[in-house]
Amino acid sequence: xxxNLKTExxxxxxxxxxxxxxxxxxxxxxxxxxxxxxxxxxxDDVEAFMAKTAKQINLPxxxxxxxxxxxxxxxxxxxxxxxxxxxxxxxxELGCTLDKNHQNQGYATEALxxxxxxxFIDLNKHRIMASIDxxxxxxxxxxxxxxxxxxxxxxxxxxxxxxxxDDLIYALLYNDWEKLSSQ
Ligand SMILES: CC(C)(COP(=O)(O)OP(=O)(O)OC[C@H]1O[C@@H](n2cnc3c(N)ncnc32)[C@H](O)[C@@H]1OP(=O)(O)O)[C@@H](O)C(=O)NCCC(=O)NCCS
Numbered sequence: 001x002x003x004n005l006k007t008e009x010x011x012x013x014x015x016x017x018x019x020x021x022x023x024x025x026x027x028x029x030x031x032x033x034x035x036x037x038x039x040x041x042x043x044d045d046v047e048a049f050m051a052k053t054a055k056q057i058n059l060p061x062x063x064x065x066x067x068x069x070x071x072x073x074x075x076x077x078x079x080x081x082x083x084x085x086x087x088x089x090x091x092x093e094l095g096c097t098l099d100k101n102h103q104n105q106g107y108a109t110e111a112l113x114x115x116x117x118x119x120f121i122d123l124n125k126h127r128i129m130a131s132i133d134x135x136x137x138x139x140x141x142x143x144x145x146x147x148x149x150x151x152x153x154x155x156x157x158x159x160x161x162x163x164x165x166d167d168l169i170y171a172l173l174y175n176d177w178e179k180l181s182s183q
Pocket of ligand 1: 030031032034035036067094095097099102103104105106107108109110136138139141142170
């Protein structure tokens, strides 16, 4: 099973090795991605990362990487990580990164809204969650815009780049999403 979705301005499809250079160009930007645990230093790092990610969606306990393609330029403008959690595989963790030149245009909201619909309708998920650094305000605004609820603030619970970091957990249940969708 794989991913092949459309929105008004975007295509969402599996990220592949042919995307490696474009992916490296925005993912290696250490300032824009300062709240992320992994920043590639070389193209080899990207290739190793891609080799480890799942080749199809919805396999329990795997991460899958989805490419966000801008329809008008046909370019890779970002990516979405999908973590299929646990052996029962009813929960999904999402992570989103946009090239800084394509932020603040609603692309992340548009892409994630489509992925969320797909996860609840087609993949029958029960809960979708995100783990966010409390200083990462654009990410917090993004998940709140999509209707996620703040469930937890863990203190110095993640060891990232040599520092103990706080972690916010946001989540959206299928029932919450159903209510939001019918409004
Ligand atoms: C997280 C991230 C993807 C959010 O990107 P973003 O550009 O803020 O989100 P969107 O693409 O949905 O754009 C929404 C913003 O564009 C604005 N906007 C402008 N034109 C718009 C349009 N036509 N439609 C919708 N929104 C529009 C919105 O008002 C909103 O701004 P606001 O939050 O100040 O109100 C981005 O900050 C990022 O890649 N950060 C680095 C990686 C990272 O830390 N990822 C999180 C780790 S999981």
